Structures are given as structure tokens and as C-alpha cells.
Amino acid sequence: MPELPDVEGFRRVLAEHGRGRRVAGVRVLDTSVLHDVTARALDAALSGCRFDEPDRLGKWLIARTDGPSVLIHFGMTGELVWCEPGAEGHRHDRVVVDVGDGELRYRDMRKLKGLWFAEDEAAVATLLAAEGPDALSLDREGLDGALSGSRRRLKAALMDQGTVAGLGNLLVDEILWRARLRPDRRGADLDAAERAALHREMRRVLRESVRAGRVPPRRSWLTGARDEPDPHCPRCGTALRRDRVGGRSTVWCPHCQDGS
């Protein structure tokens, strides 16, 4: 689930329910989601701290306080959920932050990622050092620059968080489908018109997805068709292809994308 738009949704949850409130306590229900801090140290460091405006870079959520920060990466199945006081537990709740009038819960079935602790801004910067520019604020020149220096396929280049931060499997397929570019095209081979289309469609897909807090599975989107039993292109009706590109299952239209 979590790509840039999903994490942006979690950032809004934290902004609405965390910002300005004090941490009353942190309960760690599964220590395996803590990556560089113990449950006891996390509770001790965070209790009494007041949440600031949360930030996001790529798929990372940055929970700042008037003390240390917590960085959350949601992996494939993580989410941040707001719960009223006394709300019943969920099987996959891993960390619960009590903020007095309710709880912020890190919930994650597969636990592929989780929480990192950052004592100060220098530690935050270190944890995020490998991230490329955030996809949401990437301009034409930035995207051109990210693609020009490499012979990689578009799918692999756009999925690489060090090249562009925030795009995942669904988003990249959606953007390439809208821009009518085959996922196995070499990014450096695109002409000016193709690069412009790629940037334009990235912006459009991101804008609508961020608003929804997910890649919306609308019938008119690739995302709304790709998981059907016999998926067809919402634009031209051609049977969609599913291949492995860049190690990930990739859905694309053999007619629209670099066709006609």
C-alpha cells in the first residue's frame, strides 16, 4: 500500500492528531519494528515531548517533536491509524503512542520496515541521506536530470528511491501508462516531448493520488483495471500485459504505450 500518496495521508493523520499534543507514553507491542532503539529508550525519550508539524520525504514519514524525531517507513503493509481512547486493539498494532485524547498506532502486518529513532536533525539527515528529490516537488529539469545520467529502464529508474523518492510499483505503472511510455524504455533515450509527457503525467497522477491518500483504483485508471481477472486497457480496450520489469510485476498496454 504505502507509496508517496499513502504516506502523505499518514502525514495528515499525524498533523491532525499529533501536532501540538504531548506524548503521554509509548507502548511497543512488537519490538521487531524498532530498528535502532529499544522499547524502553523510545518511551523514555519521547514521553513528555510535543509533536511538531510532521514532514515527509519520499516514502518516509518524519515525526518531529520539540525533542527527538521518529522516522517511519511503512514497507508494504504499514499504516498510521488514529484511535479514540479505549478503542479495541488490532492484531497488527505494533507501536501505540498515547497522546492523551487518543492513540496514534503504527499498524503493520508484514513488518518489512518500521520505526527509526533520531536524536536530532543531524541524525534525521543521516537516515535520509540516500533519498533522492521528492517526486511531489520535482520539476521538469529535476526529472530530466534524474533520467539523463543512466541507461536504466524507466521502470527501474523511477522506482529507485535514490533517483526519485516516493514512487512505487503502482504509481510508476500508472504514470508510464498515462505518459504512453513502455516501462522497458531507457530513460536517457527519451526525446523532449516524451520527457515533458512523463513529467506532466507524474504531476497529474501524484496530485490526484495525494488528494485521495492512495493511488485511486478508478475504472478509468490503470490501477483500477490491473487486478481484474482478465485486465484490459481502460483507454483502448487492448488486453494488458503483465511482465516482470525491474524485478517487479509490471502492467502495461502494448497498444498505447509506445504504440499509437
Place this chain on the structure above:
DNA sequence: TCAGTTGTTTATAT
């Protein structure tokens, strides 16, 4: 039982 999954890292191969 087996394949597949919206993410990332590591090892290995080309």
C-alpha cells in the same frame, strides 16, 4: 502446496 503481494537490501551475474 504454490504463487503472488503497493518495499528495500544484499548477493550474484552479466
Place this chain on the structure above:
DNA sequence: AATATAAACAACTG
């Protein structure tokens, strides 16, 4: 050197 591929991580679904 850069790029591609497979496996591993973990837990579940069909």
C-alpha cells in the same frame, strides 16, 4: 562500473 536478477525479509490470500 553500471545494470539486471533472485532471494530474503514476514505474513497473509487465493
